[in-house]
Amino acid sequence: MVILFVLLTLAVLVTTNWYLYRRLFRDTTRAPGPVRRAGAVLIAGGWLLTVTAIVAERAGAPFWLQRVLAWPGFLWMALSIYLLLAVVAGEAVRPLLRRFLERRAGAETAVRRAEPVPAGGAPIPPGPEHDSEPEPTPEPEPAPEAAATPAALPSRRLFVSRVVGGAAAAVALGTVGYGTYGVLNGPTVKRVTVPLAKLPRAAHGYRIAVVSDIHLGPVLGRGFAQKVVDTINGTQPDLIAIVGDLVDGSVKDLGPAAAPLAQLRARHGSFFVTGNHEYFSGAEQWVDEVRRLGLRPLENARTELAHFDLAGVNDVAGESEGQGPDFVKALGDRDPARACVLLAHQPVQIHDAVEHGVDLQLSGHTHGGQLWPGNFIASAANPTLAGLESYGDTQLYVSRGAGAWGPPTRVGAESDITVIELASKL
Template sequence: MVIVFILAALAVLAAFGALHWYAWRRLVRDTTAGPGTARRVGTAVFVAGPVLLFAAFAAERGGAPFWLQQVLGWPGFMWLALSLYLLLALLVGELVRPLVRRLVERRAAAPAPATATEPVPVRETEPVPAGPKPTEPTDPPAPAESTAPAAPAEPATSADPAPTAPSRRLFVSRVVGGAVAAAAVGTVGYGTYGVVRGPKVKRVTVPLAKLPRSAHGFRIAVVSDIHLGPMLGRGFAQKVVDTINGTQPDLIAIVGDLVDGTVEDLGPAAAPLAQLTARHGAYFVTGNHEYFSGAEQWVDEVRRLGLTPMENARRELPALDLAGVNDVAGEDDGQGPDFAKALGDRDTSRAVVLLAHQPVQINEAVDHGVDLQLSGHTHGGQMWPVNFVADAANPTLAGLERHGDTQLYVTRGAGAWGPPVRVGAPSDITVVELASKQA
């Protein structure tokens, strides 16, 4: 088993190195005329980027000092996003390159337009009258002017001589490489802005057959995957809290992956959560990242901040039951989900809403007669085309779907893991409005 893991890791590293070599070749070697400052700087970037990326991963997973995680996190994780979109743009560039080369060669081979020259005027001579020549002395005759037209001048051209093949290749590489770099940087920049500006509110209505008429319009603010950590800190948490409070919900549900770090490092960043306000309170269930960060300590911390942790538990509200289960990542620590504990021994005539971090927990929710499960975890894929992988690994990538008699709603989450970049999967805080079929 260890040998298989080592071989798989070596294969991944080899592929990673090959892709970076390909990107370096196209964006650095092919766009520079020869060894020089530009090539050295470009090479240094393509060496430093992967080194910082692996260092950022190692610092986060190895529990390095928090300041070091912050220093390495931004350049390291941003390189992950940038290298992804550089590669995708380069693949498109390979399709465009022959067209650009053909245009350049056609322009170089086109004949230069000739410039017309004005004819040199021929001087006419007056006729000499017939008769005897005069005998008086005359001045010596002046040299006769030539009446032959002047040889035409060499025509001037407005076009430069056709560039040689090497210079054309360099020009094409620079055009394509510049477009590739601009597309990748622009995509990552816009995706970063979409995260740091804070999540937007999304609203969805979910009808529940068992919901009484008195609870029609009950609003649950659902937020997941905030991922407070070295890159998203207290300021981001404050934006999330302000956005949630602005919806004036009846209940707040934080469905996992609140943090990427310890209470000691991120306690101050999570402090704004104490400001969350809802008529029926704020509730929390663990996600897989809590088990990388000290789940027990974070359960105590959110309780101290005024939230109610739902550790395989259920609470009866006036109009419905609210239940929560631990994430499946807790199984290794003996703290996994226990659906029987959370949902057994309940009045099945009442509607029940389940908080569970991962959508894959829907199968057990269906078996236990849950009416609505609220989840996160997927980030909606976070960065296209990763969404195809996330979609294949989860029963629902994002949005509302029905699984048997149970409805599953998956939010894309408020923050981001790794690079704070989202492309094609905008962050959100969802207000789920429950509708009674009796209303």
């Protein structure tokens, strides 16, 4: 199955990239030459950088090499997606543009034929002085096939290909540029009120700053972490919850990038649970590191705050290392009369949360799809893509995340930090 998947992926990549090369370079040039060669190198080299960047990150290559490869490799991944979408959309424009040009050429030909031409070959200027002159003998009309010579058709086709290809490239570059600027500029703050039936009146208005999927790594580093910390602190929360996928790399490489987390400030502290990417990056070492920075990891554990219980479970990816989620350990002996807020990275963990009587689960993982139309794939794989939904008596809030995995780019899924304001019904 693995071999079949790899072969299928390669077939899709080869086919789509040949299509891009054909539409953007072969169809927009008259003959083989440097432009076509440059296009082939650009497309093949871009994907070679992308694959190499992913492999380097997963294999733990020297961090300097990861950083060199990550920017061009991951940005090409995003750019190629939107080049493909724009070129496919351009297929609908091609026949319309061709028809327009044909009609325009036909109208111009008809106008030229209607103009009176004297024997000398110059059109007779309009005016009263020519009214009495005899009309010149009209020249014979050209044969119908001469109206559009074989040499004219390739020129029209070439013009259409250049217009559509140029527009597709401009749209793709603009989309990726704007989406990248949005990520690098830092996440926005969302505010959501969540009523909890068991929350005492004294806790009404309690604020939890939820941040997920920061993805510190070869692209997003210390400067980005500082923006996230400053944004969280600016909301003046009562409690901070980091719900997984903090990093993409080892403590050795990314410890300095994560250092600003020590500046997080909240009245009742900062808490952390693992995401699937922590288990690609040395989860145990990162748990120790965030503890050193002043955060409190909740590894299948619970703490009783003044007005509600706060629990956290490991990500399901930890099962491969014997460190998977344990809801019984985290929630089994709690007082069911107290409200309970659960930190769990993946939305799919909501079903276990419902069984254990959790009032509110806070998650991330989906990125809101990150790159449209990836939201359709993410929606199919997760019970909730983003936002607040109810599952019986349990509510689930899914953050779109603060950072980005792979391309530092978001399209149709703006990054965010959410301030959850708890509301009492009592």
